[in-house]
Amino acid sequence: MAKGQQNGAQTGTITAKRGLAQMLKGGVIMDVVTPEQAAVAEKAGAVAVMALERIPADIRTAGGVARMSDLSLVQRIMDTVTVPVMAKARIGHFAEAQCLQALGVDYIDESEVLTPADDKYHIDKEPFTVPFVCGARDLGEALRRIAEGAAMIRSKGEAGSGNIVEAVRHMRAIRDAIAELAGAPSEELIARARELGAPLELVRAVARERALPVVLFCAGGVSTPADAALMMQLGAEGIFVGSGIFKAAAVYSNGAPEYDQNGFPKVDPEIALRYARAIVDATTHFEDPQAVVEASKSLGGARPMYGIDLRALDEKQLLSVRGN
Amino acid sequence: MAPRVGVLALQGDVVEHVRVLRSLGADASAVKTRAELDAVRGLIVPGGESTTVIRLLDRFGLSEPLRTRVECGMPFWGTCMGMIVAAHDVAGLEQKTLDLLDVTVRRNAFGRQIASAEVPLAIPVLGTDPFPGVFIRAPWVERSGPGVEVLATLAGHPVFVRQGNVMGTSFHPELTNDVRLHAYFLGMLLPYGEGEASGAGDATGPVGAPGVASGAGGMAGDIGSPDSRDSGVIPRSSGSRPRS
Numbered sequence: 001m002a003k004g005q006q007n008g009a010q011t012g013t014i015t016a017k018r019g020l021a022q023m024l025k026g027g028v029i030m031d032v033v034t035p036e037q038a039a040v041a042e043k044a045g046a047v048a049v050m051a052l053e054r055i056p057a058d059i060r061t062a063g064g065v066a067r068m069s070d071l072s073l074v075q076r077i078m079d080t081v082t083v084p085v086m087a088k089a090r091i092g093h094f095a096e097a098q099c100l101q102a103l104g105v106d107y108i109d110e111s112e113v114l115t116p117a118d119d120k121y122h123i124d125k126e127p128f129t130v131p132f133v134c135g136a137r138d139l140g141e142a143l144r145r146i147a148e149g150a151a152m153i154r155s156k157g158e159a160g161s162g163n164i165v166e167a168v169r170h171m172r173a174i175r176d177a178i179a180e181l182a183g184a185p186s187e188e189l190i191a192r193a194r195e196l197g198a199p200l201e202l203v204r205a206v207a208r209e210r211a212l213p214v215v216l217f218c219a220g221g222v223s224t225p226a227d228a229a230l231m232m233q234l235g236a237e238g239i240f241v242g243s244g245i246f247k248a249a250a251v252y253s254n255g256a257p258e259y260d261q262n263g264f265p266k267v268d269p270e271i272a273l274r275y276a277r278a279i280v281d282a283t284t285h286f287e288d289p290q291a292v293v294e295a296s297k298s299l300g301g302a303r304p305m306y307g308i309d310l311r312a313l314d315e316k317q318l319l320s321v322r323g324n
Numbered sequence: 325m326a327p328r329v330g331v332l333a334l335q336g337d338v339v340e341h342v343r344v345l346r347s348l349g350a351d352a353s354a355v356k357t358r359a360e361l362d363a364v365r366g367l368i369v370p371g372g373e374s375t376t377v378i379r380l381l382d383r384f385g386l387s388e389p390l391r392t393r394v395e396c397g398m399p400f401w402g403t404c405m406g407m408i409v410a411a412h413d414v415a416g417l418e419q420k421t422l423d424l425l426d427v428t429v430r431r432n433a434f435g436r437q438i439a440s441a442e443v444p445l446a447i448p449v450l451g452t453d454p455f456p457g458v459f460i461r462a463p464w465v466e467r468s469g470p471g472v473e474v475l476a477t478l479a480g481h482p483v484f485v486r487q488g489n490v491m492g493t494s495f496h497p498e499l500t501n502d503v504r505l506h507a508y509f510l511g512m513l514l515p516y517g518e519g520e521a522s523g524a525g526d527a528t529g530p531v532g533a534p535g536v537a538s539g540a541g542g543m544a545g546d547i548g549s550p551d552s553r554d555s556g557v558i559p560r561s562s563g564s565r566p567r568s
């Protein structure tokens with residue numbers, strides 16, 4: 001399972017780890033909690049699914065400690081779909097990450113959506129064979145994660161909020177900081193690296209290439225086809241949808257969510273499929289408003305999840321401030 | 325005249341291919357729409373997720389036009405996902421494909437992502453230097469029809485195949501600095517492009533330039549003509565190809 005060489009084949013290389021994220025570009029990665037949801041996501045055209053024990057909106061409601069998913073459930077999701085399966089580990093919880101690698105998941109999300117296990121350090125991701133994706137609010141945070149070995153970055157947004165404002169803020173922050181570095185004279189880069197809290201070599205590479213050395217997706221708050229089109233036009237190379245699909249398809253009775261016999265929130269699979277397809281279509285043709293209109297119409301009246309005004313939350317309720 | 329070649333841009337590692345093609349002097353552009361497809365003389369389908377892209381090809385009405393162009397001789401190269409899209413069928417899965425290449429592919433044949441690897445490959449048609457093979461959740465060819473040439477293998481399985489104007493690789497040359505396979509593919513375009521030398525005055529234009537679609541009408545007339553078919557492109561032996 002460790003990185004290795006066999007018959008001249010080298011696994012776990014930077015090219016192999018960053019490469020899988022490159023194959024996901026232009027696509028939508030969907031949070032799923034059950035094999036049934038994973039099958040809906042794949043049918044809708046998701047490029048990958050993210051296995052977690054509850055979608056972020058439900059984590060937010062339930063409170064308590066959110067951990068890595070039940071591994072037997074992750075295994076069943078892996079057995080159900082042919083697209084890559086990602087799974088979340090807590091920030092700094094390298095033993096959860098070791099388990100997910102041993103299980104054979106295709107990507108690990110060291111995620112602020114789960115309750116952090118370490119309030120100081122992230123996982124040293126470089127020695128792993130399996131690649132990692134991490135969240136970032138700004139360029140410095142993105143480059144620190146890349147220095148630790150992250151092979152893909154997603155803007156954090158505010159997961160489970162149904163509110164796109166933080167995703168926009170983080171994507172603009174990353175994009176604007178890259179533009180600023182690209183325009184900076186070389187003698188300023190050492191000071192800039194110190195300000196960013198990032199290794200000089202990475203800062204120089206970003207200034208030279210005018211881009212991160214890894215793929216940049218958007219996450220946290222995408223809940224409509226137009227949200228996806230907005231983030232793609234702001235420079236995201238793909239979209240994570242956490243609660244936006246299956247929360248929109250949640251089944252309620254008398255205003256309260258219904259649960260199945262396993263304790264998972266009930267979803268209407270037809271609405272979920274329609275909703276998921278609409279977000280995929282809008283992500284594909286993000287630059288064509290007519291296509292986004294068609295995608296939105298195809299929702300057939302299904303309504304987006306309830307959104308939270310983030311000004312009504314206090315600092316303790318924000319997920320995006322976890323990890324730095 | 326720089327050959328105008330498209331990279332299917334519904335999803336996947338598109339810009340990586342465009343960058344290599346442009347470094348070789350090709351007029352490369354992203355293809356998302358029917359008009360953009362009509363404007364290119366060759367098409368690369370990049371790496372990505374086959375279930376996603378096959379659905380989007382159908383959703384946006386590109387499956388049949390693409391199949392028709394390739395059957396009329398347009399050079400086609402699928403890398404990884406692109407080879408799955410082009411295959412006759414997928415081993416062990418009920419997955420729709422475009423059936424452009426008489427092979428059965430096995431998806432994720434080497435294993436999941438932890439088995440993704442870089443491997444030096446012997447590819448005799450490119451010379452004696454090994455090619456840097458980047459295999460990411462890669463498929464291999466499990467069965468190939470009589471008209472299919474096997475140009476490279478790994479662990480006893482074909483990973484680079486060609487059937488006339490259609491080629492497929494399990495690996496990702498666009499993720500390396502080795503441009504030989506892209507140059508090989510552009511070589512397949514040259515004879516195909518003869519007979520329509522005029523009309524493409526904006527050969528160095530940017531992706532999505534307004535003029536790109538304008539030559540499509542004239543080009544469509546040339547595609548199936550005997551001139552372009554007989555000018556050096558090896559026709560696929562379609563007779564033995566099962567049709568789904």
